[in-house]
Amino acid sequence: MAAPTANAVTAGTGDPARTGGTRLSARLPRLVLYALLGAFCLYYLLPLYVMVVNSFKPLEEITSGGMMALPGSWTGAPWRTAWSEAQIGVQPTGLRPYFLNSLLMVVPAVTIATLLGALNGYVLTKWRFRGATVLFGLILFGCFIPFQIVLIPMARTLGFIGAAGTVRGLVFVHVVYGISFATLYFRNYYAAFPTELIRAAQIDGAGFFQIFFRILLPSSGPIAVVCVIWLFTNIWNDFLFGASFADYDSQPMTVALNNLVQSSTGVKEYNVHFAGAIMAALPTLLVYIVAGRFFVRGLMSGSVKG
């Protein structure tokens, strides 16, 4: 993981001292440069603009070819419909219950996977045994498998343990496939932690868990944030597992949003779709804006990732 990742970390932190290594600038006029960069900003922002603007418009304004225009008359109705009135399952509940499902799925899954990952990383780096690297490689491969390969047996297993079609079942699935990433993060982080400190503590008689809780865990803040953000984003955005294993009343947000948009009955309420899409995007987007630095770091060190 090392080569690309180590450098990569600084990209997200925006260390001002190191910006601008190479110099194309002298020859390329600054104006052209900024115009290009600005044009690409517009390109990346355009879909977000479309979503936001159209979620506040009455439907007629969209269907009459005004997608790019600002709302003529602003309305909050699409948001209300998407949140609490739209027909998605059997009842016209809006997206609210599914948003809740996603939260109930994400929080325990992230917590458990992160804790397990921290313990694994600790063992794999500070209690090294023969074959630890091979084992780590085998765990890591779990980050890359196309999940299609596990869908059939997992569906059987969830049925067998009585968790088919439940949020609990989804939590379980996400923990299982989240461990690989969590282990990757903590293992690489703890690998750089001075082993002498551990040895010293051992000589002083500290046990396995004492060392972990007193010495390693208190200094694991940054990587824990990276790991939590990464898992949160991945699990919140998951669609395949939700679509495969959830029932009507346990569907996560992404699946419900897709059902809302794909449903072929009645008039297509584009403004409601856009409002719903923003709701599904908001949690991860907020995390990105608040803690973007850590998000990028996770992306990079997991960029041997998924």
Place this chain on the structure above:
Amino acid sequence: MDRSRSARDTMRDLLPRLVLSPTVALIAIFVYGFIAFTTYLSFTDSRMLPSYDLVGAGNYTRLFGLRTWDIALTNLAIFGTLYIAICCALGLGLAILLDQKIRAEGVIRTIYLYPMALSFIVTGVAWKWILDPGIGIEAVVQGWGWESFAFDWIKDRDMAIYTIVIAAVWQTSGFVMAMFLAGLRGIDGEMLKAAQIDGASTFALYRRIVIPQLRPASLSSFVVLAHMAIKSYDLVVALTNGGPGTATEVPATFMYSYTFTRNQMGIGAASAVVMLMTVAAIVVPYLYSELREKS
């Protein structure tokens, strides 16, 4: 005294393994066990439910004889090639532009990268309506007075696959940019200065010194993009749902529909195995070299 001490030593030796064992068990069962199970099923006559009667490689023969699978593979080839090529070109270009001591670099970088935080379903919904000829770009441009303007790729059997490239590139190119930017920041400035003093042109500087040093970043980007392309499912479902007709079917959507809606589990399992093999062919050598370097 002696005995209790040795018991404690054994405990100390065992404890780390004990702590690791739940993970090892989970990974052994739910990754490798499941791979074995699905592989086994791909050699059986499973339909709606798993069956354990082996039928040899029949599912694979039938799979590769199916027109839909053929379409799915062709689409994956088109999508994968364009997606990786455009993401890399755009990512590298943007990274070089951003590496010119740009003011507000942080803000720009944040804007380029935010799509990566979104779900593919959200991206799919946004682009589905932007590309929709009835209300999206086509309707807007026509509304501006260019009556004959047409942009209906998403409804066009031959062009629909390219709309998936458009949306996927939008989502991931910022990430590739970040990878390359990190690579650029890692390049030794002294070497560049020396080359400049020797009178190397900017173009030569990039071609001879900068870009070759971005090999690790390129390699990681390639591996990530390639395996994302093979796994891509959500975006296709949200954007075109495999349509029009089967025009944008990809292996991931094929696997899902054959397994869960068409009750051809044996064939579905076989397609999943083919997907896994393709990913493994790219990822395993990469992981092997990375881990070996490190230890």
